[in-house]
Amino acid sequence: FYPKPPVPTTHISDIYNLAEPQHGYLTRAQALAAGLKPNALTKMVQRGVLERLSTGVYRLTNFPPFAHGQLLEASLWPLNGVRGVISHESALSYYELSDVSPAKVHITIPVKHRIRRAIPQVLVIHHMDLAEKDVSNIDGITITTAFRAIRDCHEAHLGTALIRQAIDDGRRTGWLTSAEATELYRDLLSPEPGETMESSRSETQPGPAKPNAN
DSSP states (O other), X not given: OOOOOOOSOTTHHHHHHHHGGGTTEXXXXXXXXXXXXXXXXXXXXXXXXXXXXXXXXXXXXXXXXXXXXXXXXXXXXTBTTBOOEXXXXXXXXXXXXXXXXXXXXXXXEOTTOOOOSOOOTTXXXXXXXXXXXXXXXXXXXXXXXXXXXXXXXXXXXXXXXXXXXXXXXXXXXXXXXXXXXXHHHHHHOOOOTTOOHHHHHTTSOOOSOOOOOO
16 A cells, blocks of 8 residues: 555546556546546646646656556557557566567557557557557566467577577576467477477476466
């Protein structure tokens, strides 16, 4: 529970309840839907209660810093009722699968959603209609599953060595099941010269159970 500073609205409890699962982050649309008036939102920024991060995205300043705040901010950026899904290399980096180190944050949004404002240089936008089974919510972050992220990175031409490493790491850490790892090896990787796909897979030992994701 976080102390609620005096602000010009009777809906502050709703705002905090909304932002708490998102580590203090929220959008203008979410705040207005909770009953906050536009002028009250402006006053909260002026008084330092809210920090404006980008167009339509805010953070309540008395929440502690969130280690993955950049990812959460990126997922809220699309606006208009659309939540971006952390994907591709950014998802691999979050799961710590392979040595990939993306310079930008990759998010996936629905095919029909069109961005009509300048895209921040830190973002890479992908358009795809993701299946429900391909998306998880982990610690407030909407993110593709490790299985989906590896497939997306392969389709985006991430290097074979990193794809192989991501599969091995995913199986070892439990982000991939053995069946998922086997399927990815079969579909995405060709056997090295002189080896069979079975011998390639045998180098990786089964990992622990897949970590829980809400």
